[in-house]
Amino acid sequence: xxxVTQTPRYLIKTRGQQVTLSCSPISGHRSVSWYxxxxxxxxxxxxxxxxxxxxxxxxxxxxxxxxxxxxxxxEMNVSTLELGDSALYLxxxxxxxxxxxxxxxxxxxxLTVT
Amino acid sequence: xxxxxxxEDQVNVAEGNPLTVKCTYSVSGNPYLFWYVQYxxxxxxxLLKYITGxxxxxxxxxxxxxxxxxxxxxxxxxxxxxxxxxxxxxxAVRDEGRDxxxxxxxxTRLHILP
Numbered sequence: 001x002x003x004v005t006q007t008p009r010y011l012i013k014t015r016g017q018q019v020t021l022s023c024s025p026i027s028g029h030r031s032v033s034w035y036x037x038x039x040x041x042x043x044x045x046x047x048x049x050x051x052x053x054x055x056x057x058x059x060x061x062x063x064x065x066x067x068x069x070x071x072x073x074x075e076m077n078v079s080t081l082e083l084g085d086s087a088l089y090l091x092x093x094x095x096x097x098x099x100x101x102x103x104x105x106x107x108x109x110x111l112t113v114t
Numbered sequence: 115x116x117x118x119x120x121x122e123d124q125v126n127v128a129e130g131n132p133l134t135v136k137c138t139y140s141v142s143g144n145p146y147l148f149w150y151v152q153y154x155x156x157x158x159x160x161l162l163k164y165i166t167g168x169x170x171x172x173x174x175x176x177x178x179x180x181x182x183x184x185x186x187x188x189x190x191x192x193x194x195x196x197x198x199x200x201x202x203x204x205x206a207v208r209d210e211g212r213d214x215x216x217x218x219x220x221x222t223r224l225h226i227l228p
Binding site: 004033035041042043044045048055056058090092097100102103104105106107108 | 156165204
């Protein structure tokens with residue numbers, strides 16, 4: 001099975017712009033979660049989608065949004081970019097939602113905001 | 115609120131020696147505990163998890179972890195370290211029955227010295 005894929009892998013944007021990141025989960029996986037990874041804050045949960053519905057949300061401002069499509073592919077959008085949004089954004093999928101399931105991570109999208 | 119702590123930012127171990135990476139957690143319900151590893155420029159890879167049952171959990175690459183309910187700990191161990199084990203290790207917890215967000219620790223960088 002193909003793993004989780006994320007596009008693009010690298011992105012450079014300027015402050016004030018917006019960006020859309022894409023994630024394709026493992027075939028058959030219906031849950032997709034997004035994380036922000038920075039050296040200072042570690043791995044922080046953004047949101048989780050399951051069957052096109054946002055199931056959980058982390059403590060991020062409304063500039064961060066996401067959605068999931070009927071084929072389980074997911075996108076996240078960040079509007080009005082700030083320098084502090086520079087990070088590695090990781091997508092993870094799991095077969096189902098709920099506690100016992102481990103997650104399978106993509107390689108990430110490295111976003112640099114200048 | 116649930117939380118997870120990895121008290122050591124970095125651990126250095128000589129090749130061939132046993133290694134331990136520490137993790138403590140706080141949840142109000144039953145914990146589901148996970149360990150992930152991240153190699154440079156890669157996403158996270160699942161190592162092992164504790165859901166219920168035996169306190170000693172065996173995972174990938176010869177790693178194991180011991181669940182200790184009284185000490186609220188889930189330390190990662192390996193009897194004999196390899197240089198290739200050098201990576202960033204994350205502990206994560208989910209609180210069964212609560213809002214079910216997964217919370218990651220800040221990570222511990224493991225250096226195995228040849």
